[in-house]
Amino acid sequence: MLAALALFTVLVQRRVRSWRLLLPLAAITWALVHASGVHATVAGVLLGFAVPVLRSPKSGGPDAGPGLAEHFEHRFRPLSAGVAVPVFAFLSAGVTLGGVDGLMSAFRDPVVLGIVVGLIVGKPIGIMTATWLMARFTHADLDENLSWVDMLGLSMLAGIGFTVSLLIGELAFGMGDDAHVKVAVLAGSVTAALLATVVLRLRNRAYRRIHEIETADLDQDGVLDVYETDRPETAGS
Incomplete structure (x- = not known):
């Protein structure tokens, strides 16, 4: 389990995004944690902590855009919200009121x-x-x-x-x-x-x-006014 988790951590810290590499390692980590008697949700927590939130300095740092965690969240949200959560809820919510x-x-x-x-x-x-x-x-x-x-x-x-x-x-x-x-x-x-x-x-x-x-765009330049700041015009412009 630790070997699979460690390899997963090394790959994501190196900003590897290939699901063909990461998904099998995540599945192996989950299966081994479950088999060890520890609740399998712990595997998800550990895998989540391993994914970097900010971009590396080589990639431009935080100002260059979203990190790997946000990339994964955006990429897998349809699967998580559209399949995993509803299936879990369906299997878990059977209530007998009597x-x-x-x-x-x-x-x-x-x-x-x-x-x-x-x-x-x-x-x-x-x-x-x-x-x-x-x-x-x-x-x-x-x-x-x-x-x-x-x-x-x-x-x-x-x-x-x-x-x-x-x-x-x-x-x-x-x-x-x-x-x-x-x-x-x-x-x-x-x-x-x-x-x-x-x-x-x-x-x-x-x-x-x-x-x-x-949502206002009074000058109709395609950029919302809330994101625009007044900049002094340079001489001769």
């Missing part, structure tokens, strides 16, 4: 209540607190077009959990509480989405104004 009685029984389970509260309340508290600390104690700050209400709405959206939440719930609680965990994740995700929709809809007028500014 009618109204079964649903009420699920919501009397402390595990269910904990997951729902974690998604609806815990996620926004964590994200808002971390963002406020960054804005308070570092040089980071919110964009002038955004407000803390926007951050609240976005942090509520983070409460939408499906594939990863189901996976973590299965690993944490085992198969005994599997059905209740799925009910909790689905209920918490739907509630978080609805609450975020309400909050963000209140700022819809502001978002329309931001969109108009960012």
Whole structure:
């Protein structure tokens, strides 16, 4: 496993993009990690950490364009979003409610209540607190077009959990509480989405104004005005 992972790392660090080389090494790493008894998602994390995010100095550095990680993300997004995630969700989301009685029984389970509260309340508290600390104690700050209400709405959206939440719930609680965990994740995700929709809809007028500014091209030169900066004309031009 380590040999396959090491070879994969060497190749991507040398900016090799050939899927004929990288895909077999990634598959071997995944298979060996799975066979070792460690959860196979660890292989994906290790492989992801190996891929460089920035361009190398020989390629012009960060200013020369996106790095290899962004290249892979763009290239494999259709396969990931269009095949892998839906298949995983389809295989993982079988929920047996057992009618109204079964649903009420699920919501009397402390595990269910904990997951729902974690998604609806815990996620926004964590994200808002971390963002406020960054804005308070570092040089980071919110964009002038955004407000803390926007951050609240976005942090509520983070409460939408499906594939990863189901996976973590299965690993944490085992198969005994599997059905209740799925009910909790689905209920918490739907509630978080609805609450975020309400909050963000209140700022819809502001978002329309931001969109108009960012898509304006008053001089009709094909370049959006937001990307243009005034440059002093040189003498004789």
